[in-house]
Amino acid sequence: MGSIDSYIFRTTLTSFAVILASLTGVIWITQALRGIDLMTSQGQTILTFLGLTGMAVPVLVLVIAPVALMIAVAHTLNRLANDSEIIVMNAAGLSPLRLVRPFMFASVVVAILVGFISAYVAPEGLRRINRWDSEITADILANILQPGRFSQLETNLTIRVRERQPGGVLVGVFIDDRRDPNERVSIIADHGTVLKNEDGSFLVLEDGTLQRFETGKQDPALVAFGRYAFDMSKFSRARDVTYGIRERYLWELLWPEPGDALYARLPNQFRAEMHDRLLAPIYPFVFAALTFAFLGLPRTTRQSRNFSMAGAIAAVFAVRLAGFACSIVTSSTPAVAAAQYLLLGATLAVSLWVIARNIVIEPPARLMELINALTASLARLRLRPMPS
Known part of the structure; x- marks a missing residue:
């Protein structure tokens, strides 16, 4: 990895870590406040409260991590564009397809993190919540x-x-x-x-x-x-702990035990959860490539990056929303699982094709003229003196 790759790689991962911690902390607090009754009305200690709510953090990270990577990639590209570094790199012969490489390296790190959490950490956290909840339920004092x-x-x-x-x-x-x-x-x-x-x-x-x-x-x-x-x-007898589908490890979803009563009753839900786990490490690559396709290509100062930023956000949101929808439908129609793989594969392929062809995604000229005219009209109205 060259010096340019190392610089971009470090900047992206540093931004990713800060954004991931910030977003996870905010969402965790909002979710934890819903369970404040556990500590107030049931007499549990603050450590029990933090422990129970903290076990759900890995589940949040699974959804937040690809989005945090997308924001980190956008931040890094904006920083490179504002300092004219993208234009200098392109003038020095560094093609956009070559420039996207350090971002893919960062995506590999995020994908490994997401894959490990998806396969083991998140189910283990949910299992501990289940066991802990059983103990608390059996607590007479609480x-x-x-x-x-x-x-x-x-x-x-x-x-x-x-x-x-x-x-x-x-x-x-x-x-x-x-x-x-x-x-x-x-x-x-x-x-x-x-x-x-x-x-x-x-x-x-x-x-x-x-x-x-x-x-x-x-x-x-x-x-x-x-x-x-x-x-x-x-x-004060603790209830029997039974693990749901989301509390199963990845290998238990891939190779369920023959006598598993839950699998015998809900085989489609098992497969839907398995596909979600397998697809989780792919989202970082898709979001990084999609964001780079909108923001990573060199452009002049007259070419607005605001539309590109809005387009990247909308595209990532649409892909993730479509993924959630396919996951829900897969629970009842297993064949729809193939659509999730096609969706991510097609999005990644199109993004890399746009990057390789140096296609700058810009809004239509008429749309920009309409926006500029509307902005000018609003500015004139704001500057017009008020009647006395």
């Missing part, structure tokens, strides 16, 4: 004992906690247990904590009273206690 609410665990069992204090201390605990048809037990405790050990989960109550109303007796039995353990093991 999901059953909600402050200020009467939680009906069973038809004849109700628990209420007035408030939760730091350290997992539950204040103002009330339990109404009518599961035994021969007696009714009401427990009021000043405070309590949840204890988990190998024997199960228990609500350990302190400084309270227990009232037992037995059938056939008029007066209840009242007992004051300093410490009482209420068994809640039945309500």
Whole structure:
């Protein structure tokens, strides 16, 4: 790799890293705010909240990375054009097809990153979210004992906690247990904590009273206690974790197990997800070539780059939107998967053909005249003095 290639390669990857981190951070924050209820209403720690939402970041990167590369390529080309470096390189004999090479090198790095995330990292993150969610769902303190609410665990069992204090201390605990048809037990405790050990989960109550109303007796039995353990093991069992299609590794999609019940029920969805994973590393090459076809060719200062930038954005958006549409249709019609490969292959081939033929993509002359006339009219209206 020559000095020019190294310069463009470093500039593109540096811009890509900054843009990827920025876009991922913004989108992650917006998505994480939707799950803020996990920390506030369910009493989870900030580390649990960040851990759960952070596991979904690789899934965001899969979609954002090709777009971030497109923006990085556009930024690098604009920088080279503003410094007249593209014109100098072209005058020195460096053809556009040769100039696109370092951008393809950068696309290789992004494609490897996307392919690795698609094959392993993203499914692993979703699997951990699934397992973590199962543990949180089984957490009595987080999901059953909600402050200020009467939680009906069973038809004849109700628990209420007035408030939760730091350290997992539950204040103002009330339990109404009518599961035994021969007696009714009401427990009021000043405070309590949840204890988990190998024997199960228990609500350990302190400084309270227990009232037992037995059938056939008029007066209840009242007992004051300093410490009482209420068994809640039945309500803290983690649910069985089953992995969905998006949580399968790439090799599990390519070669599903013969006895896989999910594959037997949804074979088309399996194939659609497999094609999405295989196509993910191709998008960086397509977006880079498409952006270069609009912005990478040398042009004079009179040739506006604004239209080229808008065209590159519109073309990338159209290709990605078409890819999403084909992916959705593939779930019901597997033959449409071929259209995704044809779409990306044709877009890449046409882009490289435009680059090799030195075709500068410009708007029609009449369109530019109309835009210029409209701009001039607006400028005259803005400069016209207001009537007194």
